[in-house]
Amino acid sequence: MTQQCDRVLDYYNQHLNDIEKAAFEKHLSECADCQEMLSDLRSLEDALPFAAEPVEPPSGMEERIFAHIETQDSSRPAESTPMRPSKKKRQWMMPSVAALLAISLFGNAYLFTQLSDNADIVEQATIDQVLQYAELAPTEGDASGTASIIDQGEEKRLVVQASNLSALSAEEVYQVWLLQDGQPERAGTFVIDNEGRGSVIFSMNEEFAERDWDTVAVTLEPDANSELPEGDIILASEL
Structure with missing residues (x-):
């Protein structure tokens, strides 16, 4: 057995990154042990009840199974070179493979359930509402x-x-301003892509959120340090 052999379950569950997967598949093409283990896993998969509701494995189940596997492993004589398992050897390996597969599937089902629940919570917590909208x-x-x-x-x-904006030069940036009674406040800075497109998302603190903004504008500034508008207004609209 090699270090790569320890990755057969991770490979089966698609938990390896691209580099690890390529290395294991090269090893798999030359390792009869891993080929048989993978074949056993895929054979057992068809026999397990997938229709049942996902449940959390009983406390200590994983530790008891692995302790049993380690006990069986320690009872075998050490081998100087890897050997292909005999039919008899594969018979006692099958319960271990089944146990590993069960743990894997239980774990994946539990993780999927948790991720689904969390996704529902996030979705419920981040429903957006447009309070004001303007075309610039x-x-x-x-x-x-x-x-x-x-x-x-x-x-x-x-x-x-914004789109169709003119290209920037040197340290130029586009600056967004919110105005109330003609008084501007900075509300984000952005640059554009090769197609003249740019955007900004500005988080409004409590002070900003409570003010009654009446205008939004985009200016072309010489750099990102402008505390007040210095360049030309490119886009603007009332709110």
Whole structure:
């Protein structure tokens, strides 16, 4: 048995990454022990009751099974070279394989159930509601965009998406501003891709969330350090 032989169950459950999988498959092509073990696992899979509801394995089940397997392993004489299991040897190996497969399937079913439950909780906790929405109008050119203020439970976020923006140079960035009675506050900075598209998601703290914003604007700034607008307004809209 080699270190690769210990990975047969992980390979069967598809728990190996691409590099580990490739290394094990190379080993598998040359290892009769692993080939037979994998064949046994796949044969037993068809006989197990998949229709039952997933349940958590009884406490201590895994430890008792592995203790039994180790006891059987320790009773065998040491072998200087790997040997192909005989038919008789494979007969007593089958319960061990079945036990390993049962643990594996129980574990996978329990994990799947937990992940499904958690996914339901996350989905219920992150239902978004659009509080304000505006289509951004360009001051010139073909730029376009949208701005939304979204309620996510206890948090509010400003989401701005823009397209057909002019390419940036040097340290230039696009800066988003929220305005109330003509007074601007920074609300995110972004750059664009090769197609002139960019977006920003700005988390609004309690102070921002309570203010009555009336305008959103996007400006072209010389760098990301502008505390007040210095460049030209590219897109803007009332909220």
